[in-house]
Amino acid sequence: MRMSRLQQVQILILLLLLAGVSLIFARNSASFAAWTNLRNILLDATPIVVGAVAMTFVIITRGIDLSIGSIANLSVASAIMLTGVRPEGSMLTETGWAVYPVALAVGMGLGFINGLCITVLRINPLIATLGTMTFYRGIGLHLTEASLISVQGAISWFGRGQFLGLGLPVWLGIAVAVTAAVILSQSVSGRQMLALGGSPRSARETGIGEVKIILVVYALVGLAGACAGLTIVGRVGVLSSELGSGLEFTVITAVVLGGTSLFGGSGSILGSLLGALLLTTIQNGLNLIGADPYHYDVIRGGILIAAVTMDTLASRIAGRTRLSVG
Template structure:
């Protein structure tokens, strides 16, 4: 029956071109460094990609609903600061903060709450999400700085477990990322709420006229984004072992790049979770490979910038193709 079911999360041309680029980039790096095509390195890439990927899954939901969340990195920061505030004990002698398992529920609840606040602010202020989340970006970062006194806080204890644990030799964050991506995909393409989210992104006006509860749906999207930000923050902190003021700084750019590169339209209504995953991997692979081949540090940004431009033009080109495909309408009346 569903032979003609064409989900908007379908594997589209964008994804195939990503697969091609990823393959090309990998072959290139592999030929320049014999350590690139190596199981250990694959583990590294996956682990390094996990925070970006998780953040990008949340961001995909937001962008699919024609929103944007610039505050995702600030949420990573503030959620972890709040977790330390609630479940950390400063040990002066060791210059480190001891934590309890409570950091996890606190960070996750904070992420959800801060994301929800983004949605509420957007709904109440009736401003564009770009403006509101730019505001909350500053607010959340400011609060984070305030709580941590802008200090670098070395952390110990359970907070490190998530970022460092392994399962069959693979970092647990990798499993978390895959799980989140699958959950995001199922949500968007299989659940009524997910379809409604895409509807809101496709046409906010129609959504209102159709009686969709746009504001509630936005809460779902932004809360998800906040949740993903907090989880990404937990991974970053778990791996590096510090909560620093720069935690999550610039994460929004990497994550939005991954989402758009993955084929999710910035104009909403079209999302590709698979593309998001691939693009996160591609961005991480580029950084990884550049280090492996000992590239000039100034080349990193150039390569990333070129990729972003390709992503944006591909998005525009596909929008252009769609508009050309629009039907020819006979329009005579007698």
């Protein structure tokens, strides 16, 4: 499946914005263009990229998931609580390799529960995931007693590991994006997601398994949330009660900015990837030039409003075009 003309234009605009923003920050900070900083941008972007790729599938099917940040928190907290050991006299919790499968399984399970709320209980995705966002975070805070937990051991291997000069999380982000792009554009499952988002009624009439698709895409968001949490905690070595806070809005902003329609039926993995990189670059640049940290929230909110407005206008134009052709 080839990108539409509108998606091609959106990708071009994102590339120009990314280049323009990078040039501005490079002129105002000598360290912005340094390889060390560029590598940090890629590492910081990885949790957002992984989350945005999974969220793209959800939004394509006319859904939304506000709980991905809470899933990141609860899945990692559960894994550390279940598998971590604090040696006597130590302030650090030692983690073994079991932390990875446990966190991923918990994350996928939490996402699957979201899917069940939507498909079985017939709760609106926005309301369902708004509820689980609070519920999951509350459980995570209860497990950790809302305290900082310093960790070491196996959990740091992935977050701090490198291969060919890039962090292992960056390679994961690339692999996830490429795989998702192939699934969306070349597979039957990808076409079914697009069909379901474009016209749920027609998709049902043609025998597309709506329930199965929804359960899968929300489980993938849960898996992505766990990956994001493992990456962040592995890098910083600390499980904080703030882990994942605001991740959902950053991820959704990246997806909408990348050209995926909130009305479903169309989306771009490449666009979501570029949207995540743009948001991360802006945050990194603002930090380097010493800007007020609250400026990032203002800019991110403005970008989200602009992206949603453009999406609404594009959908209206597309609708009028279909009517005139018909």
